[in-house]
Amino acid sequence: MKVIEPISSHFYFGGCDTVQLAKKYGTPLYVMSEDYICERCKEIREDFLKKYENTKAVYASKAFLTMEMCRIIEREGIGIDVVSGGELYTALKAGFPMEKVIFHGNNKTLEEIEMAVKNNVGRIVVDNLYELELLNSVAQAFGKKMKILFRITPGVDSHTHKYISTGQVDSKFGIPLKGNIINEAIKKAIDSSNIELMGFHFHVGSQLFDNSSHIKAVKILVKLMNDMKESIGFITKELNTGGGFGIYYFEGDESKPLRYFTDAIMETIKEECHKYDLLMPTVIIEPGRWLVGEAGITLYTVGSIKEIPNVRTYVGIDGGMPDNPRPALYGAKYEVIVANKMNQEKNSLVTVAGKCCESGDILRYDLKVPKLEAGDILIFKSTGAYNYSMASNYNKIPRPAVVMVSNGIDRLIVKRETYEYLLRNEL
Numbered sequence: 001m002k003v004i005e006p007i008s009s010h011f012y013f014g015g016c017d018t019v020q021l022a023k024k025y026g027t028p029l030y031v032m033s034e035d036y037i038c039e040r041c042k043e044i045r046e047d048f049l050k051k052y053e054n055t056k057a058v059y060a061s062k063a064f065l066t067m068e069m070c071r072i073i074e075r076e077g078i079g080i081d082v083v084s085g086g087e088l089y090t091a092l093k094a095g096f097p098m099e100k101v102i103f104h105g106n107n108k109t110l111e112e113i114e115m116a117v118k119n120n121v122g123r124i125v126v127d128n129l130y131e132l133e134l135l136n137s138v139a140q141a142f143g144k145k146m147k148i149l150f151r152i153t154p155g156v157d158s159h160t161h162k163y164i165s166t167g168q169v170d171s172k173f174g175i176p177l178k179g180n181i182i183n184e185a186i187k188k189a190i191d192s193s194n195i196e197l198m199g200f201h202f203h204v205g206s207q208l209f210d211n212s213s214h215i216k217a218v219k220i221l222v223k224l225m226n227d228m229k230e231s232i233g234f235i236t237k238e239l240n241t242g243g244g245f246g247i248y249y250f251e252g253d254e255s256k257p258l259r260y261f262t263d264a265i266m267e268t269i270k271e272e273c274h275k276y277d278l279l280m281p282t283v284i285i286e287p288g289r290w291l292v293g294e295a296g297i298t299l300y301t302v303g304s305i306k307e308i309p310n311v312r313t314y315v316g317i318d319g320g321m322p323d324n325p326r327p328a329l330y331g332a333k334y335e336v337i338v339a340n341k342m343n344q345e346k347n348s349l350v351t352v353a354g355k356c357c358e359s360g361d362i363l364r365y366d367l368k369v370p371k372l373e374a375g376d377i378l379i380f381k382s383t384g385a386y387n388y389s390m391a392s393n394y395n396k397i398p399r400p401a402v403v404m405v406s407n408g409i410d411r412l413i414v415k416r417e418t419y420e421y422l423l424r425n426e427l
């Protein structure tokens with residue numbers, strides 16, 4: 001093997017020179033570190049699965065899903081959450097074990113429900129009574145009994161962006177705990193011949209740095225477990241506490257280790273179950289962003305540089321909102337570095353503009369960088385979650401390739417889209 005001397009002015013990721021990656025694969029380019037993903041999986045095993053018995057972890061695959069990701073997740077001993085037929089199809093094609101799949105969604109279509117039943121998906125998280133009826137009739141038609149959880153809206157406000165807060169009373173997700181709806185739902189599930197109700201699920205929101213929303217929601221859910229035991233005689237076997245654990249994007253983000261959340265969740269469930277004299281349910285967590293967010297970076301090439309005297313300097317890059325809609329969607333902020341100028345002083349101030357025909361397509365305002373010129377490689381950090389998976393073809397821009405790096409070795413896991421590919425469905 002050829003020993004490569006690291007070039008100190010270049011940024012290395014997963015042991016690979018990112019400037020070389022940009023040359024080899026072109027830009028924009030998503031680069032994912034397998035080593036980082038595996039470290040996070042190890043943390044889940046050590047600090048949650050092994051530490052507490054009767055627990056399960058599933059990766060919320062909407063954060064970043066490819067067949068290779070499914071293979072990594074399976075190898076790491078974790079399950080997968082899907083929220084659509086397309087995500088389920090990806091897991092199926094990757095040969096992911098269906099009993100370790102949890103199917104979410106607030107409006108699953110008949111086709112998606114049929115797909116889930118046909119393929120024996122492990123759990124379906126039922127969002128509403130309409131879905132319960134639909135699922136029961138499909139399961140009946142296939143002669144199967146499907147294990148479900150009910151998604152509950154705990155009525156907890158998590159302190160995060162409105163678009164990623166999901167646990168408040170006014171939410172499109174789940175069954176509210178107002179009135180008698182949940183009692184009726186449970187009775188109906190128990191009476192449904194082709195459904196086995198295992199328990200409840202909640203997901204309070206995303207990118208959280210504080211465990212108080214999880215603690216509040218757990219207390220509400222264990223109380224619900226007790227109420228349903230007393231009123232209907234229903235025994236909860238499983239409690240799925242969702243994901244939402246925050247990661248580092250930008251200064252001010254105080255990301256915490258997983259155990260900060262999971263210890264609090266487990267202690268609260270134990271205490272509350274003890275209080276009501278309930279058996280501990282199986283506890284499930286569903287990290288998405290936390291598992292992959294910091295594992296990914298995006299590489300761009302600098303093109304035009306436009307200085308508007310006394311106003312601002314725009315640096316045009318070859319990507320933008322099609323490969324990363326989060327700045328436009330949530331005002332998300334990323335750390336940015338110049339991959340080929342790591343040891344130069346940062347003495348200019350620029351704004352990084354995407355190439356789309358939208359003034360809102362700005363990926364980063366007021367960035368301090370070394371003097372830039374066309375051909376420089378910019379790196380946006382922490383783009384592993386909700387970038388590739390949220391990417392679009394706006395302005396008919398082909399989606400970037402995805403490269404997986406591990407221990408100094410790079411491998412292409414998703415090819416760059418071509419122009420022909422963009423027209424493949426056009427008649």
Ligand SMILES: *Cc1c(COP(=O)(O)O)cnc(C)c1O
Nearest residue numbers: 060203206243244286287288289
């Ligand atoms: C999105 C989602 C998650 C994961 O959220 P993260 O913030 O990425 O951890 C978990 N569970 C459900 C039901 C979700 O919709």
